[in-house]
Amino acid sequence: MITPERKVYEEDVDMVVAPATEGYVGILPHHAPLFTTLGPGEFKVKRGGVEEVLAVFGGFMDVRSDRVVVLTDAAEHAEEIDASRAQQARDRAQEVLAAGPASAADEQRARAELQRALVRLRVSEGRRRRR
Amino acid sequence: MPSERELRRRVRSIKNIQQVTRAMQLVAASKMRRAQAAVLASRPYEERLRTILNELAPYADPETSPLLARREVRRVGIVLVTTDRGLVGPMNVNLIRATLRFAQQQPAASFVAVGRKGINQLRRLRAPVTAEFPGIPDRPSSTDTNVIARVAVEEFVTGKVDELYLAFTRFVNTLRQEPTIRRLLPFVPEEEDRDDQPVLQYIFEPDPETVLNEVIPRLIEVAVFQTILESKASAFSAQMVAMRNATDAAGDLIDDLTLSANKARQSRITKEMLEIASGAEALGKG
Incomplete structure (x- = not known):
């Protein structure tokens, strides 16, 4: 990879x-x-x-x-993922989406941001569960 | 021969210059290490993507992939990547010379200029420039370079140019950087060992068209990104070497001048001694 x-x-x-x-x-x-x-x-x-x-x-x-x-x-x-940062990113993106983004580009960016944050959280949580 | 005082004054001023060049050498050296690491780290990615595209090319239909379209060449576009600042030895001069020579062999050429040195030179020559990108950061991200890729692709897709080239200084090692001109578009697969390799029956998901229409633009972006990284690594290497040479030359000059100053001092003392001695002799006789 x-x-x-x-x-x-x-x-x-x-x-x-x-x-x-x-x-x-x-x-x-x-x-x-x-x-x-x-x-x-x-x-x-x-x-x-x-x-x-x-x-x-x-x-x-x-x-x-x-x-x-x-x-x-x-x-x-x-192990490289900073879960708290991903959480913050998720919250921020959700806020933007909830508040109604200013433009379509903003909305797209927030959605992509949210998706990335969710992937990071899933991956890092999965690691903790297995340990 | 300049006076002793003059010589001492020059030694002092050259020492100041040496301090400056040494500081610049150290700064360039640290930036160089980072830039070299970046260019070496990203090379496998670009090479791998290129290989993959070579393998996929037989599945491509030039009709549906405008980036593969081969046309009669009436006009070429050249993305010229130079540095923003000088003090990099002959790097920019060599690249610009090679690029202009190349451009002259083409039926017609227009430029996309990256870096102030190239921008200024092309302006002086009144060459046709479609876009200028000064001030690319020392540690570029792909966001910085994707704009360049987009402009270049636009030129090609709209048919303003029929071929697109990248002109940059390829990083070989700290002491060697080569002016390089490489075709970016249309993407033509390399022919080598194509016959003895059976074409694999690939399964594409979602389908070949979608996949290729994602891979090709991505390769273009990566190629441009790689080009910028190569240029940065070359620039800092050339700068480091140029500044080291300057520091060394200043050292030699200081040695020479100090020697001359010492000689001047010695001959002055000898002269004074002679004067005193002959004065004393004259007194003794009288």
């Missing part, structure tokens, strides 16, 4: 579950070649019975029988 800033994740894994724009898809080894766009969401990786969750925000996934390449604008490991 690569972003323009860094290589986020590179491991031998048993399975991934990715947030494609059309819904979550699970990929096992020897999957048929697939190319799909990703939405913001939880990206799950299973490796030796352990599940790891990352947050991804858009991008593409290239699936081959023996590898999965994810190119995304941004991705975060669960």
